[in-house]
Amino acid sequence: RMRGEALAQEVLRLKRERNAVILAHSYQLPEVQEVADFVGDSLGLAREAQRTRAEVIVFCGVHFMAETAAILNPEKTVLLPDLEAGCSLADSIRPEDVLAWKAKHPDGIVVAYVNTKAEVKALADVCVTSANAVEVVSRLPQDRPIYFVPDMFLGAHVARVTGRRLDLFPGECHVHAGIREEHLKALLEAHPGAEFLIHPECGCGSGCLYLKPDAKMLSTEGMVRYAKGAEAREFVVATEVGILHRLKKEAPEKAFFPVKPDAVCEYMKRITLEKVYLSLKEMRHVVRVPEEVAGRARRALEAMVAVG
Template identity: 90%
Template sequence: MDKETLTQAVLELKRQRRAVILAHSYQLPEVQEVADFVGDSLGLAREAQRTEAEVIVFCGVHFMAETAAILNPEKTVLLPDLEAGCSLADSIRPEDILAWKAAHPDGLVVAYVNTRAEVKALADVCVTSANAVEVVAGLPEDRPIYFVPDMFLGAHVARVTGRRLDLFPGECHVHAGIREEHLKALLEAHPGAEFLIHPECGCGSGCLYLKPDAKMLSTEGMVCYAKAAEGREFVVATEVGILHRLRKEAPGKAFFPVKPDAVCEYMKRITLEKVYLSLRDLKHVVRVPEAVAEKARRALSAMVAVG
């Protein structure tokens, strides 16, 4: 089928299955276009929690579909490609959390949503890049905090809140690959542009030095800021899939990626054809054992309540 026919087939199957399609902002443009909601991890978790649809087709990566399944144990959650994983989520194991807890029995574990369900089940609270600062700022000041697994997001949270955090040395390979030299080149090419930087980027501190007025924002924060800003040019440091949404929701403005090849190969595993096949056959159901889900649900419920 050509793209137009495939798009219509997906929309018809969605109606027949009483399904909702949720897509992350890093997804392919044609996948974003068939989605009922496109957003960041926090927005997607909230949409998954509130939907009345019987089937949730999650166009993102595995930990996101797990989150939807945990928040909706009575619904069918589909992931169009089970190989859509996450190098950051894979970097940390439950044993890492247990070892830290053994050394810090009064400590609190803050888990970035980019983690597996088994890790979330051991956390006191989950966060996204959109609400991590607010969540950590509200935690008791007399207890040690372990922030896992992204060290760059953790460093950003520590800098803004002034809190001392123990950081797990994890990183997103895509965001970590965005370096200071990439920023310098764009700063020279577009001196009047505003800089929008995702806090997972390895260049975060360097960017604030080079461009003190740069905005450290989640993906959703970038879209909201660009839509409301008076500026017309923006340099964007995150996975390039967001450019489609930025250009669609803020028409007439120019967006320049800091690193044009900042592509998450896991996000891009979800294709329109795979969405169609997943809906047609109800295949690739994501399930989380209830013993794990029950514990993880507490940490996730605390996350969606903030921000």
């Protein structure tokens, strides 16, 4: 059983041998982020998966992200180091839910957050991530009903910013839904000069904005970019705490305070360095999407990666 540095070296060696690229989400464990070629948010990872020339993509993230990579780049072998790395939000909606709405709204437009299974994406007109949802929705035709699935907090945020009326599916991420304004008040009082960065999946949505109207609603990558460029030295952060590793690494002179220090996505944390190693060694677990589903989902995903 190898540990730490030896394991990381072995991962890098196997990566070259396999002509593989390692893509990691910002919620991944620090040691996994450190062996990655690219760390980013859902949108950045989808784009990187689309453009890579490597033959193998080791996806350090959750299942829907690996599926997205496989759909956007069907020539490549996509590996997910642990198939149990799922997503409570993606699990909240079934294709039947979308079909039922479509049956009632034959001229309707379905906007699917990227945190969905491939079968749901295949029924969508366009996919979005937290980084481009506002921009994508604001470009949609004015005269047709729109169904935004599955995250109701992100959907409410998009409706508020765009002024569009959206039908919302009542889905949520258990990690972000648990981040609420009661955790926030004391922190903002202790750090009066801090800026407040909030992921739009958070359950506090309007409550947090009431406490701090100049809060910045951002994707994980948006948070890193914003913190690097901002004048402020302190930031209160509402999202999964894996992001703190990147924030501290990329803006080491600044201080970050999580609203909920136990906001941890156990699915993201299933990917350990040892599983990344085994994934490369044994070429497992291959994530494939049948072409009849992938073909339809691809249109919606290609529309997504083109915006923002």
